[in-house]
Amino acid sequence: MDIRKLTTEQRNEKTMHLDELSTEEFVSVMNEEDRRVPQAIEKEKQVIAQVIDKVIAAFKKGGRLFYIGAGTSGRLGVLDAAECVPTFGVSRDEVIGLIAGGSKAMTEAIEGAEDNSKIAEEDLKEHILTADDVVVGLAASGRTPYVIGGLKYAQSVGATTAAIACVKGSQIGKLADYAIEVEVGPEILTGSTRLKSGTAQKLILNMISTGAMVGIGKVYENLMVDVKPTNNKLRQRALNMIAEIVEVSEAESEQLFRHARGNVKAAIVMGLHNISFSEATQRLEKADGFIRNT
Numbered sequence: 001m002d003i004r005k006l007t008t009e010q011r012n013e014k015t016m017h018l019d020e021l022s023t024e025e026f027v028s029v030m031n032e033e034d035r036r037v038p039q040a041i042e043k044e045k046q047v048i049a050q051v052i053d054k055v056i057a058a059f060k061k062g063g064r065l066f067y068i069g070a071g072t073s074g075r076l077g078v079l080d081a082a083e084c085v086p087t088f089g090v091s092r093d094e095v096i097g098l099i100a101g102g103s104k105a106m107t108e109a110i111e112g113a114e115d116n117s118k119i120a121e122e123d124l125k126e127h128i129l130t131a132d133d134v135v136v137g138l139a140a141s142g143r144t145p146y147v148i149g150g151l152k153y154a155q156s157v158g159a160t161t162a163a164i165a166c167v168k169g170s171q172i173g174k175l176a177d178y179a180i181e182v183e184v185g186p187e188i189l190t191g192s193t194r195l196k197s198g199t200a201q202k203l204i205l206n207m208i209s210t211g212a213m214v215g216i217g218k219v220y221e222n223l224m225v226d227v228k229p230t231n232n233k234l235r236q237r238a239l240n241m242i243a244e245i246v247e248v249s250e251a252e253s254e255q256l257f258r259h260a261r262g263n264v265k266a267a268i269v270m271g272l273h274n275i276s277f278s279e280a281t282q283r284l285e286k287a288d289g290f291i292r293n294t
Contacts, residue, residue, distance in 0.1 A: 006141055006142075006143075006167050007166065007167050007168075007183055007185065007186060008140050008141050008166055008167060008186075008187065008191065008193050008197055009141075009190070009191050010186040010190070011186055011190050012033070012185070012186035012187060012188055012190070013186075014029065014033070014188075015029060015033075015188040015189070018188060018189065029188060030188055030195075033185075033187075033188050033195075033196060034195075034196060034199060036184055036185060036196065037182075037184050037196055037199050037200050037203065038203065040182045040183055040184045040185075040200065041182050041200060041203055041204060043182075044180050044181065044182050044204075047178055047179065047180050048180055048204060048207055048208065049211075050178055051134075051136070051162045051178050051180065051208055052207065052208055052211035052212050052215065053215075054134055054160045054162070054177075054178070055134050055208060055211075055212040055215075056211075056212050056215035056216060058132055058133060058134045058160065059094070059212060059215075059216045060216060060288075061132055062132060063130070063132030063133045063134065064093065064094055064095070064096060064127075064132075064133045064134070065081075065094070065095045065096070065133070065134050065136070065208075065209070065212065066096050066097075066098060066124065066127070066129070066133060066134065066135045066136065066154075067080065067081055067095075067096070067097045067098065067136050067138060067205070068098045068099075068120050068123070068124075068135060068136070068137050068138065068146070068147055068150040068151075069098075069099060069100070069137065069138035069139060069144070069146075069147060070099065070100035070101070070105075070113065070114030070139070070144050070146045070147065071100075071105075071109075071114060071193075071194075072140070072193060072194040072197075072198045072201075073138035073139055073140060073144070073147075073164075073193075073198075073201055074097070074098070074099030074100055074101075074105065074138065074146075075099060075105075075106055076138065076198060076201050076202050076205060077097040077098070077099065077136070077138055077205065078097030078098075078099050078106060079097070080095070080097065080202075080205040080206070080208075080209050081095040081096055081097035081209075082097065083209075084209050084213070085228065086227065086228045086230055086234065087213075087224055087227060088209075088213045088218040088224065088226050088227070089218065089226035089227060089228050090213075090218075090226075095209065096127060098120065098123045098124070098127075098150070100113035100114040100116070100119060100120070100144075100146040101113035101114075113146065114144050114145065114146045115145050115146070116145060116146060116149075117145040117146065117148055117149030117152075118149055119146055119149070120146045120147065120149045120150030120153065121149050121150065121152075121153040123150070124150055124153055124154065125153075129153070129154060129157050129159055130157060130158075130159065131157055131158030131159055132159075133154075133159045133160070134159065134160045134161075134162065135150060135151065135154035135159050135160070135161050135162070136161075136162045136163070136164060136208065137150055137151045137161065137162070137163045137164070137172045137175075137176060138163075138164045138165075138201055138205075139163075139164075139165055139170070139172055140165065140166045140167075140193035140197035140198070140201070141165070141166070141167060141170075141193070142163070142165030142166070142167045142170020142171055142172050142173060142181070143170065143171045143172070144172070147163075147172050148171060148172060148175060151163065151172060151175045151176055152175065155175070155177075160177055160178075161175070161176040161177045161178070162176050162177065162178040162179075162180065163175065163176035163178070163179050163180065163181075164180045164182075164201055164204055164205075165179070165180070165181050165182075166181070166182055166183060166184055166193065166196075166197040166200055166201075167181065167183060168181050168183055169181070180204060182200045182204070184196040184197055184199075184200050213226075216288070216289060217287070217288055217289030217290035217291070218289070220245065220265075220268070220291040220292065221245075223241050223244075223245070224237075224241075225241060225245075225264055225265050225268060225291060226264065226265060226289075227241075227264060229262060229264070238257065238264045238267075239253045239254060239257055240253075241264060241268070242256055242257060242264065242267050242268055242271065245268050245271070245272070246268060246271030246272055248271060252271075253267075253271075256268075256270055256271050259277055260277050260280070261277065263277075263281070265284060265289070265291060266280045266281050266284065267280075268291060269283055269284060269291060269294045272291075272294070273294065280294075
């Protein structure tokens, strides 16, 4: 295939004189182009919602969410997966990011890794992919062999598949059960899909992971009540949430936090209903983790 036909490889007529712009003009042009990204995503919100619902269903039956990609796309998937751990208190085995070339590819370009369609299959096999899982393939061009191979293998085991591409009629979109194809237009720097294409993928991943976590009770109102307080900032955030929701002092919030053994949701339920840690955890279990239902 001649990649020059891909939108992601075409030249942007508005930036043909990029090298002649003043710094301020450059910032204005780039900002104007970036504004097109959420507008393009708006057109795909229905299918994004469908993918979120599938991830929620997978989590509820013990399944996992996998992101697979190469280069910028792969790094974005690994980043989103990693951030789910402290933000939503999930384990590293629940949301998993796989990148062509392995962890070394997060900081170095591993030449040729993305061109091997078999590597993703091996990576997924290592994690014992099942039909209960969801695999989201990311490729700005929509044609990365690593992602294509991963999606094919995922379908062979019955896993739900989704594709995120920045061209219409993409190869990965045709393969997947759900195709999210956000055409953001040519990049300001020709072919540099770490720009608008990368931004689009990041925004969509934000929606998928956050929406799915809301759907399984990891959020109360708009607060990250399943946060893992692994540093001073997150611990203070946890104490602030407990104090605000339960409407108690900082000292009482600290006491609830200690009695709940650092479990923020349990501390909140304890405070709301004036119950023990044991009863709070039982109520949360019966409510599938939703504080509102305790």
